[in-house]
Amino acid sequence: MRRPENLPRAAALFLGFARLLRDHAFAIAPEQITSFMQAVTLLGPRSMNDIREAALATLAPSPDRRDEFEAHFRAHFYGDAKPSIEGEKDDETRVKDDRGTREEEKQTIRQEKSGELSSALEQLSSRDFQREPDGLGQFRRKLASALPARRSFRTMRTRSRGTLDLRRSLSEIVSADGDIPSPLLRRRQAVSRKLLLLIDISGSMKLHTADYLKLAHAAVQGADRAEVFTFGTRLTRITSALRIRDREQALARAGALVDDWDGGTRMGPTLLAFLSVPRFSAFARGACVVILSDGLERGSHAELEIAMRRLSARAFRLSLASPLAGDPRFRPETAALRAILPALDDLVDGSSAKSLTDFILSLARPAPAAASIWKRIS
Amino acid sequence: MANPDAVAVAASPEAIAARLAASRYLADDSLATAIFLAIRLGKPLLLEGAPGVGKTEAAKAVAELLGRELVRLQCYEGIDAGHALYEWNYQRQLLAIRHAGEHEIDIYDDRFLTARPLLQVLRAPEQRLLLVDEIDRSDHEFEALLLEFLSDFQISIPERGTIRAATQPIVILTSNRTRELAEALRRRCVYHWIGYPDAQREAEIIMLRAGHVAEATAKAVANAVQEIRARPLAKPPGIAEAVEWANAATILEKGGSPWPQAFRRAIGVLIKDEEDLSAIAPELGRIVEEALG
Numbered sequence: 001m002r003r004p005e006n007l008p009r010a011a012a013l014f015l016g017f018a019r020l021l022r023d024h025a026f027a028i029a030p031e032q033i034t035s036f037m038q039a040v041t042l043l044g045p046r047s048m049n050d051i052r053e054a055a056l057a058t059l060a061p062s063p064d065r066r067d068e069f070e071a072h073f074r075a076h077f078y079g080d081a082k083p084s085i086e087g088e089k090d091d092e093t094r095v096k097d098d099r100g101t102r103e104e105e106k107q108t109i110r111q112e113k114s115g116e117l118s119s120a121l122e123q124l125s126s127r128d129f130q131r132e133p134d135g136l137g138q139f140r141r142k143l144a145s146a147l148p149a150r151r152s153f154r155t156m157r158t159r160s161r162g163t164l165d166l167r168r169s170l171s172e173i174v175s176a177d178g179d180i181p182s183p184l185l186r187r188r189q190a191v192s193r194k195l196l197l198l199i200d201i202s203g204s205m206k207l208h209t210a211d212y213l214k215l216a217h218a219a220v221q222g223a224d225r226a227e228v229f230t231f232g233t234r235l236t237r238i239t240s241a242l243r244i245r246d247r248e249q250a251l252a253r254a255g256a257l258v259d260d261w262d263g264g265t266r267m268g269p270t271l272l273a274f275l276s277v278p279r280f281s282a283f284a285r286g287a288c289v290v291i292l293s294d295g296l297e298r299g300s301h302a303e304l305e306i307a308m309r310r311l312s313a314r315a316f317r318l319s320l321a322s323p324l325a326g327d328p329r330f331r332p333e334t335a336a337l338r339a340i341l342p343a344l345d346d347l348v349d350g351s352s353a354k355s356l357t358d359f360i361l362s363l364a365r366p367a368p369a370a371a372s373i374w375k376r377i378s
Numbered sequence: 379m380a381n382p383d384a385v386a387v388a389a390s391p392e393a394i395a396a397r398l399a400a401s402r403y404l405a406d407d408s409l410a411t412a413i414f415l416a417i418r419l420g421k422p423l424l425l426e427g428a429p430g431v432g433k434t435e436a437a438k439a440v441a442e443l444l445g446r447e448l449v450r451l452q453c454y455e456g457i458d459a460g461h462a463l464y465e466w467n468y469q470r471q472l473l474a475i476r477h478a479g480e481h482e483i484d485i486y487d488d489r490f491l492t493a494r495p496l497l498q499v500l501r502a503p504e505q506r507l508l509l510v511d512e513i514d515r516s517d518h519e520f521e522a523l524l525l526e527f528l529s530d531f532q533i534s535i536p537e538r539g540t541i542r543a544a545t546q547p548i549v550i551l552t553s554n555r556t557r558e559l560a561e562a563l564r565r566r567c568v569y570h571w572i573g574y575p576d577a578q579r580e581a582e583i584i585m586l587r588a589g590h591v592a593e594a595t596a597k598a599v600a601n602a603v604q605e606i607r608a609r610p611l612a613k614p615p616g617i618a619e620a621v622e623w624a625n626a627a628t629i630l631e632k633g634g635s636p637w638p639q640a641f642r643r644a645i646g647v648l649i650k651d652e653e654d655l656s657a658i659a660p661e662l663g664r665i666v667e668e669a670l671g
Contacts, residue, residue: 027561027565029565031565031566035421035568038419039415039568042414042418042419043391043415049407053408053411054411054415056570057411057412057416057570058568058569060424060564060569063555063571066571152456154458166468167466170485173475174475174485272610276610278554278555278557279555279556279557282556306653309653310612
């Protein structure tokens with residue numbers, strides 16, 4: 001361990017702990033280390049617990065990583081064996097946030113990748129070379145203005161249609177020596193709604209996954225606020241990977257994040273897992289939620305129905321784009337689809353990038369509910 | 379640095395816990411330590427936790443313990459400087475200009491300035507405590523504005539210059555964690571995560587907070603609520619709801635309903651979601667029986 005020359009021996013222990021945490025991808029600022037040492041001094045410290053409390057309060061590990069933090073604490077101050085971070089239980093749907101993972105974990109995943117998975121990845125990139133101009137550039141440019149808007153609390157100056165801007169009017173009056181010039185107005189700004197894409201990457205969607213990811217990349221690049229998650233047997237947030245401008249690089253990064261390519265689907269449980277993480281479900285509030293999936297749920301669809309109902313209660317508009325709906329003979333007749341149809345605002349064709357981009361760009365235009373459209377057709 | 383009278387009150391975490399208990403708030407060691415450190419290090423205290431675990435109550439209790447007035451800034455999407463810092467009273471300014479006629483008048487005088495929470499606290503840091511409630515609801519721009527306030531404790535008003543706090547004010551921030559706060563904000567604060575209490579502590583809290591609830595009732599409610607929280611509900615009941623449930627059941631019991639039934643009939647104050655109610659209904663009888671037994 002590096003140790004500055006003029007630091008007391010006792011202090012080195014605490015500095016060492018902060019460095020250990022940093023090595024494990026906890027974000028810790030220098031001022032937090034100073035506070036940590038001050039806190040330890042203030043508390044006595046009379047016991048090991050005082051040190052622990054001081055560390056918790058000043059180094060502020062996120063509640064999700066609390067167990068990991070405790071393990072490191074024990075290892076450092078009690079000299080326990082190196083912490084082994086256990087994997088989560090299998091029966092729970094695993095939620096992966098691209099910010100929370102540790103660097104080394106990512107590496108092991110990359111190494112453990114089975115042949116099948118990596119070949120899927122290679123397919124991704126090789127397809128990229130084959131088709132270049134696919135209309136996504138236009139989609140990206142149009143998206144920000146095409147999304148539905150809501151009124152923000154922020155105001156902007158305007159010449160017509162607004163309320164009096166008292167602050168600016170008053171300074172005008174003062175500078176005009178008490179004369180009242182034409183009143184200055186302001187109006188609440190319109191901001192575009194958030195866009196949330198949930199992409200099904202299970203085996204049955206294999207043909208479309210690559211297109212969907214490219215579309216998601218264009219959406220993240222184009223929209224002011226967009227989030228992208230993939231789901232199959234697990235839920236993975238890939239938004240920050242897709243923020244990379246270069247598409248190939250972004251898709252390769254996203255590909256490495258996701259562990260459940262082309263597996264089974266557990267749509268209901270993964271969507272419920274999405275809703276149970278507060279900051280994810282908060283993102284869905286007032287957002288345009290587009291689920292890209294064929295809606296084929298294995299087993300019972302009770303959970304899917306609950307999840308869809310909750311999502312639609314939060315979302316501004318909930319849409320399901322299914323590649324099956326591209327077929328003119330398609331009818332929402334499976335039990336799962338029939339159950340979730342009342343919760344959906346749209347059930348549209350997701351078989352090609354063209355139809356999908358057209359649909360997303362039309363989200364601001366009102367449309368009748370999915371249930372009434374499909375009742376008319378069948 | 380932290381101001382002297384607050385330091386005198388915060389002698390040790392235990393002293394804080396004792397005084398909090400005197401103001402009817404039961405804090406665990408960890409929370410008491412965090413409050414102690416926040417006061418002594420002169421840093422804001424950031425409390426995070428699920429809704430209904432008593433974050434705002436904790437702030438109120440700290441204000442009472444220090445004998446200060448609580449100034450609350452409730453955050454919401456779209457909150458801006460005009461709601462948080464200050465606003466000029468334009469109508470009065472206009473009237474004053476009219477009234478003054480030929481005389482000179484300073485329309486940026488104190489009497490035309492409407493102080494909002496942050497400025498109120500800055501003006502009297504020793505008598506007031508600032509609570510920034512549910513900061514996760516505000517947008518990122520506001521977080522940045524707050525960051526500036528929290529690091530220097532000063533506000534610049536273009537017409538008046540910079541106003542600085544004489545001593546460092548005590549600030550408590552709460553968040554429901556519906557979104558991740560900026561790292562820069564977390565870093566500046568002393569942090570504490572408030573979880574749900576265990577059954578014994580919850581029973582104590584219920585006894586302390588509810589009006590006339592028997593000890594056995596409080597214990598039964600605490601046990602049942604623990605059991606209910608273990609289920610995957612859309613909105614798990616908070617401590618406030620548990621207290622209400624104990625109160626409601628006691629009232630119903632006095633009105634003539636026997637015990638297990640009183641709990642069942644009062645369930646509406648504990649669980650306020652139709653789906654959750656129907657999910658828990660078949661098991662409720664058993665849970666209450668076990669908790670009572």
